[in-house]
Amino acid sequence: MLQVKASTRLVALLGYPVEHSLSPLMQNAAFTNAGLDLVYLAFAVTPADLPAALAGLKAMGFLGANVTVPHKEAVIKYLDAVDPTAARIGAVNTIVNEGGRLTGYNTDASGFLRSLQEAGFDPAGKKAVILGAGGAARAVAFALAGAGCATLTIANRTVERAGHLAAALTGLGVPVRACTLQEEELRPRLEGADLVVNATSAGMAPMVGAVPLPAAWLNAGQWVYDLVYNPLETKLLREARQRGCHVVSGLGMLLYQGTAAFTLWTGKPAPAEIMGQALRKALQASQVAK
Numbered sequence: 001m002l003q004v005k006a007s008t009r010l011v012a013l014l015g016y017p018v019e020h021s022l023s024p025l026m027q028n029a030a031f032t033n034a035g036l037d038l039v040y041l042a043f044a045v046t047p048a049d050l051p052a053a054l055a056g057l058k059a060m061g062f063l064g065a066n067v068t069v070p071h072k073e074a075v076i077k078y079l080d081a082v083d084p085t086a087a088r089i090g091a092v093n094t095i096v097n098e099g100g101r102l103t104g105y106n107t108d109a110s111g112f113l114r115s116l117q118e119a120g121f122d123p124a125g126k127k128a129v130i131l132g133a134g135g136a137a138r139a140v141a142f143a144l145a146g147a148g149c150a151t152l153t154i155a156n157r158t159v160e161r162a163g164h165l166a167a168a169l170t171g172l173g174v175p176v177r178a179c180t181l182q183e184e185e186l187r188p189r190l191e192g193a194d195l196v197v198n199a200t201s202a203g204m205a206p207m208v209g210a211v212p213l214p215a216a217w218l219n220a221g222q223w224v225y226d227l228v229y230n231p232l233e234t235k236l237l238r239e240a241r242q243r244g245c246h247v248v249s250g251l252g253m254l255l256y257q258g259t260a261a262f263t264l265w266t267g268k269p270a271p272a273e274i275m276g277q278a279l280r281k282a283l284q285a286s287q288v289a290k
Helices: 023-034 047-059 074-078 084-089 108-119 135-146 159-168 183-191 235-242 251-266 272-289
Strands: 009-015 038-044 064-067 094-098 101-105 127-131 151-156 176-180 195-198 223-226 246-248
Touching: 009 023, 009 047, 023 038, 023 251, 023 272, 047 074, 047 094, 047 101, 064 251, 074 101, 084 101, 084 135, 094 251, 108 135, 108 223, 108 246, 108 251, 127 135, 127 183, 135 151, 135 159, 135 195, 151 159, 151 183, 159 176, 176 183, 223 235, 235 246, 251 272
Parallel strands: 009 038, 009 064, 127 151, 127 195, 151 176, 195 223, 223 246
Antiparallel strands: 064 094, 094 101
């Protein structure tokens, strides 16, 4: 049981919306297991209120925060310092408050790559397509480029934003192309792809019927990774599996970005098994409730 005392320090999740997030369950389970006097709370913060929320972290002595949609890119200009990896990616998902100085980090990239490799996929020499061009997509793109993938395609609703991400990857030694999500542009890029990553919110609860692309565009043997973790098997993953694809949910990325954030805040190794158990239990309960 969480014990909240006058000495308890807080860690925040800043996003809009945040009601769907499982990070509070995961991190509070970790804090309790480690015997730390910390509590993790989620706060719905509109884009207009983001500067005030960050000032509040300092004023009220929060230990740190996670940052989620839609703030991962916008938050950078309000921080006192940004870790070089996060600066290169152009997105922050973890903040550490050290004496009123807010430093931003990105643990999404390492969390994604660790979960992908644990699932059995090595990106080196492979062709990948990323759907979306927001903060999460940026982390995925830099992770794949750093792991030595052969080519990258960034597909987004607006090609301009996909182009901006493609340009940011210049100099990493990986050919990058940008296109829209329209069939005539995207489908030819999917033909030879080894990995397809959904970095959009399509399929996230409560809009579980949405998909970023028709499963008919996918081919047997491809790997399909959906960053959406709730539901555990999205419609995209279910239909991809039925077409003979290897499928990976976003649960592993959520877990491993969380373990890395825990260590940044506390300086201690994260209880990954406890955190994973909390996530799986919550997702199973939500499926039973339905």
